[in-house]
Amino acid sequence: MKRHWRTILAAALGLFFLYAGGIKLFDPLEFSRAIGRYRMTGAEFSWFLAFYIPWMEVLAGISIVARRWRDAASVVLLGLMAVFQTGLLSAMVRGLDISCGCFGNGPENGILVAFIRNIILIILLIVLIFPRPSAE
Amino acid sequence: MKILLQIVFIAGIAGLLALGHRALLGWAVPGPADAFTVSLDEVAKPEAVTWVDARPYADYRNGHYPGAVHLDEESWESGLTAFLDRWDPDQPVVVYCDGEACMASKAVAERLREELQIESVFWLEGGWDSLKDKEGGL
Numbered sequence: 001m002k003r004h005w006r007t008i009l010a011a012a013l014g015l016f017f018l019y020a021g022g023i024k025l026f027d028p029l030e031f032s033r034a035i036g037r038y039r040m041t042g043a044e045f046s047w048f049l050a051f052y053i054p055w056m057e058v059l060a061g062i063s064i065v066a067r068r069w070r071d072a073a074s075v076v077l078l079g080l081m082a083v084f085q086t087g088l089l090s091a092m093v094r095g096l097d098i099s100c101g102c103f104g105n106g107p108e109n110g111i112l113v114a115f116i117r118n119i120i121l122i123i124l125l126i127v128l129i130f131p132r133p134s135a136e
Numbered sequence: 137m138k139i140l141l142q143i144v145f146i147a148g149i150a151g152l153l154a155l156g157h158r159a160l161l162g163w164a165v166p167g168p169a170d171a172f173t174v175s176l177d178e179v180a181k182p183e184a185v186t187w188v189d190a191r192p193y194a195d196y197r198n199g200h201y202p203g204a205v206h207l208d209e210e211s212w213e214s215g216l217t218a219f220l221d222r223w224d225p226d227q228p229v230v231v232y233c234d235g236e237a238c239m240a241s242k243a244v245a246e247r248l249r250e251e252l253q254i255e256s257v258f259w260l261e262g263g264w265d266s267l268k269d270k271e272g273g274l
Contacts, residue, residue: 025157028157028158028161032239033239033242033243036238036239036240036243037209037240037243039192039210043238043239046239047158048154048158051153051154051155051157051158052150052151052154055149055150055151055153055154055157056146056147056150058150059146059149059150059153060146063146069142069145069146071139071142072139072142072143072145072146073142073146075139075143076143076146076147094210
């Protein structure tokens with residue numbers, strides 16, 4: 001039963017990050033603008049991140065769904081989430097009235113909702129890594 | 137150790153894919169060039185334009201184009217009130233930010249177009265840098 005839950009959780013998380021990364025890959029310009037709105041990076045670095053972050057999400061998402069290097073992919077995503085949370089927290093502290101850009105040009109619910117959602121994702125990623133059944 | 141190598145591998149492959157993707161779309165950082173970009177030379181009557189300064193407020197306070205209203209995404213609501221007080225619907229709106237690479241002017245102009253349905257809103261190529269250079273000539 002426990003194993004089933006981990007499989008379902010892994011599939012859900014993997015597909016979520018596949019979607020989040022994939023949708024941004026279709027419009028790097030919009031995502032680079034979203035990164036730029038945080039006022040933490042220059043235009044050049046924003047443009048670079050607009051390609052790098054989505055590919056990380058997509059590759060990690062595929063790894064988790066495919067059950068290949070799942071722990072490594074989860075750690076990669078945890079690192080990304082830490083970066084996202086730092087950006088969101090910084091934006092909240094500075095009172096920035098911006099969308100999070102988490103889904104590129106897709107649906108947005110504001111920074112606070114994104115921050116809370118990311119906390120849930122971080123918890124789920126940690127659950128995915130620890131503890132692991134010895135049979136797996 | 138094994139997991140560390142896997143992490144490096146994922147990060148590396150993502151980097152290669154990102155480089156390839158970027159190469160396909162062009163290496164240059166996209167500037168604001170499109171149909172709604174104007175250069176300073178194209179602004180025939182600067183006095184008949186509603187100027188919007190999309191730089192951070194501290195920069196605006198240190199110097200801005202005469203008559204420009206401050207409006208950026210950090211303080212959108214309060215800036216919008218000031219903009220609406222100043223805006224003349226018969227005049228085009230030109231938004232500027234720091235310089236060639238900044239994206240704030242485009243974002244603000246697009247938001248004005250979407251939220252207020254203003255058709256005649258443009259962003260200035262070269263931004264504040266070009267305004268400063270030609271300030272004497274305006």
